[in-house]
Amino acid sequence: MSVATRKAAGAGLSAITGAAALVVVLMLAIILVDVVRGGAARVSWEFLSAAPEEGMMAGGIFPAIYGTFVMTLMMTVAVLPVGVLTAVYLHEYAPPASRMAAAVRVAVANLAGVPSIVFGLFGLGFFIQFVGAGLDGAFSEPGTITYGKPALIWAALTLAILTLPVVIVATEEALRAVPREHRDASLALGATRSQTLGRVILPQALPGILTGAILAVARGAGEVAPILFTGVAYFLPDLPDGPWSQFMHLGYHVYVLATQSPDVEATRPLLYATVFVLLALTFALNLVAIAIRTRTRQKAAAGH
Amino acid sequence: MIEPASVPPDTTAAAAAGEGDRPLLAIRRRQLRETAIEVAVTAVALTGIAAVVLIFVFVGREALPLFTSEEARQETDLARMFLAQTWREGRAATFTWQPVSDVPKYSMIPLFVGTLKVTFVAMAVAAPVGIAAAVFASEFAPRRLREVLKPTIELLAGIPSVVIGFFALLVMATFLQDTFGFSFRLNAVVAGVALALTVVPVIFTVSEDALTAVPRAYREASLALGATRWETAFRVVLPAAAPGVLAAVVLGFGRSIGETMIVLMASGNAAITSLSLGDSVRTLPATIAAEMGEVVFGGAHYSVLFFIGVELFLFTFVLNTLATTFVRRLVRRMSGTAA
Numbered sequence: 007m008s009v010a011t012r013k014a015a016g017a018g019l020s021a022i023t024g025a026a027a028l029v030v031v032l033m034l035a036i037i038l039v040d041v042v043r044g045g046a047a048r049v050s051w052e053f054l055s056a057a058p059e060e061g062m063m064a065g066g067i068f069p070a071i072y073g074t075f076v077m078t079l080m081m082t083v084a085v086l087p088v089g090v091l092t093a094v095y096l097h098e099y100a101p102p103a104s105r106m107a108a109a110v111r112v113a114v115a116n117l118a119g120v121p122s123i124v125f126g127l128f129g130l131g132f133f134i135q136f137v138g139a140g141l142d143g144a145f146s147e148p149g150t151i152t153y154g155k156p157a158l159i160w161a162a163l164t165l166a167i168l169t170l171p172v173v174i175v176a177t178e179e180a181l182r183a184v185p186r187e188h189r190d191a192s193l194a195l196g197a198t199r200s201q202t203l204g205r206v207i208l209p210q211a212l213p214g215i216l217t218g219a220i221l222a223v224a225r226g227a228g229e230v231a232p233i234l235f236t237g238v239a240y241f242l243p244d245l246p247d248g249p250w251s252q253f254m255h256l257g258y259h260v261y262v263l264a265t266q267s268p269d270v271e272a273t274r275p276l277l278y279a280t281v282f283v284l285l286a287l288t289f290a291l292n293l294v295a296i297a298i299r300t301r302t303r304q305k306a307a308a309g310h
Numbered sequence: 311m312i313e314p315a316s317v318p319p320d321t322t323a324a325a326a327a328g329e330g331d332r333p334l335l336a337i338r339r340r341q342l343r344e345t346a347i348e349v350a351v352t353a354v355a356l357t358g359i360a361a362v363v364l365i366f367v368f369v370g371r372e373a374l375p376l377f378t379s380e381e382a383r384q385e386t387d388l389a390r391m392f393l394a395q396t397w398r399e400g401r402a403a404t405f406t407w408q409p410v411s412d413v414p415k416y417s418m419i420p421l422f423v424g425t426l427k428v429t430f431v432a433m434a435v436a437a438p439v440g441i442a443a444a445v446f447a448s449e450f451a452p453r454r455l456r457e458v459l460k461p462t463i464e465l466l467a468g469i470p471s472v473v474i475g476f477f478a479l480l481v482m483a484t485f486l487q488d489t490f491g492f493s494f495r496l497n498a499v500v501a502g503v504a505l506a507l508t509v510v511p512v513i514f515t516v517s518e519d520a521l522t523a524v525p526r527a528y529r530e531a532s533l534a535l536g537a538t539r540w541e542t543a544f545r546v547v548l549p550a551a552a553p554g555v556l557a558a559v560v561l562g563f564g565r566s567i568g569e570t571m572i573v574l575m576a577s578g579n580a581a582i583t584s585l586s587l588g589d590s591v592r593t594l595p596a597t598i599a600a601e602m603g604e605v606v607f608g609g610a611h612y613s614v615l616f617f618i619g620v621e622l623f624l625f626t627f628v629l630n631t632l633a634t635t636f637v638r639r640l641v642r643r644m645s646g647t648a649a
Binding site for chain 1: 340343344347348350351352354355356357358359361362364365368369371372438439440442443445446447449450451457459461462463464465466468469470471472473474475476477479480481507510514538539540541543544561564565567568569570571574575595598599602603615616619622623626627629630631634
């Protein structure tokens with residue numbers, strides 16, 4: 007083959023890879039444009055602040071927003087300390103070539119790959135049928151079920167386990183970006199390991215930890231399969247009055263409106279508006295996380 | 311000795327060193343505290359391992375009656391779940407998933423076929439697109455473009471699957487039906503293409519990492535020998551990164567087997583055993599999601615759904631382990647050449 011044909015073939019092949027990248031970006035754009043065009047105009051203060059009415063054919067989505075918010079908050083409180091400390095163990099405390107650290111890494115990688123619906127089954131089998139039923143056996147009056155049923159807290163804990171790998175990976179990346187010299191300097195000045203950790207390493211890793219938390223929140227707010235059997239309610243205009251009640255959820259509300267509506271055309275505007283709110287929420291969170299991460303990476307690259 | 315002004319009193323072990331017996335005690339207390347913190351951190355780190363074990367044990371526990379309970383075994387057992395059954399005298403043996411009927415039928419085969427059909431479509435779309443986009447990002451794109459491209463594709467991964475399911479159900483299904491003339495509006499192709507949207511970011515990210523891990527020396531050597539840029543990309547860099555790209559495909563495969571909401575919304579959910587991609591399909595995860603709400607707790611149907619969960623857990627476990635092995639091979643290969 008002559009150089010010219012080789013170059014021409016190469017340009018063609020490179021163009022194909024560029025086209026593939028373009029297709030992916032275009033699909034993202036199409037989804038966004040479709041959702042914004044169909045939903046943005048329908049979103050009003052009333053829609054955001056009112057409860058659904060007339061069998062969800064009218065009214066707003068406030069209970070779903072509130073339920074999503076409270077559940078995600080509980081999930082974050084549960085997952086953040088565990089995830090951060092696990093990353094701290096892996097990066098700061100585990101001896102080199104530690105068997106346990108390797109086992110934790112394998113477990114976390116596998117946890118990240120477990121299908122979300124299996125987390126839902128786990129939440130049902132473990133939290134509700136085992137922990138909840140156990141609590142009922144110990145504390146509830148015989149014959150009544152207070153804990154062993156779908157509830158806000160069980161959904162939050164199920165999602166906390168699902169998002170654990172997200173927090174661990176992000177935190178570990180942040181710890182890796184803290185220069186070695188800072189640890190050495192701190193230890194050389196007589197600080198202990200935990201003092202170095204608490205006053206030198208973690209403050210520097212904070213943006214990365216924040217990234218992990220935000221990504222976990224975005225993921226937790228959008229996942230529907232794990233909460234199907236662990237706490238979400240089909241229709242519940244009253245706000246949940248505690249961790250033991252069921253709740254409405256934006257993602258599940260989208261599913262319900264899209265698939266269970268008796269009149270598809272009538273629900274369509276409401277559906278689009280709900281999708282818009284859910285997407286705006288998760289997208290804003292993801293954008294913030296990506297922005298922080300890009301800055302941290304640049305800083306880390308500049309520091310080395 | 312000079313004391314830094316900002317050090318709080320409890321950390322001034324060095325200052326205490328001149329005061330007789332107290333330093334020893336202070337040092338011991340400090341050591342004790344350090345050990346306690348280390349033990350606590352290590353204990354928390356075990357949560358990840360505990361979670362994986364507990365998931366397997368507790369999903370398995372609810373499936374156990376299929377093997378131990380007489381009552382459940384009257385309705386179904388392993389043989390009836392996987393082999394063709396004759397349901398009526400004189401008729402051919404069939405694979406049927408019909409859990410709610412006078413004679414409940416729990417054949418896994420229609421669900422396996424459905425899952426594989428959807429996954430096949432998803433991988434046929436996502437693997438070439440994801441890998442090509444990764445090659446573009448790591449080999450051809452200018453630096454500026456790459457820095458925009460990567461976060462954009464990460465954003466695609468951030469779209470909740472229920473939103474992609476919604477988009478597939480309302481927009482893509484109509485578009486694909488108009489284009490290809492399917493007789494069922496919701497089918498394996500619609501669900502598969504929608505699924506590809508969540509698989510592409512996985513394949514892209516992991517492949518891109520593998521490609522950028524290939525040392526610059528490879529590219530420089532290839533270019534110095536007179537190869538063009540695309541020859542370098544496709545004949546040198548891509549083969550060198552092959553284990554990582556394979557890991558990406560395997561992870562994407564695992565992701566598409568386990569995805570629930572998209573297929574629940576876009577696949578039509580009919581448990582048909584056929585090879586046509588235009589038929590409606592029912593996948594393993596969608597079956598769990600759709601039917602768990604209607605089962606009798608502790609009954610055979612309930613246990614079968616948990617048994618599907620065990621299968622999904624094992625599939626993804628095997629796929630993940632495979633991917634990890636590939637990545638480890640890539641790392642060894644790359645570190646071997648760098649030395």
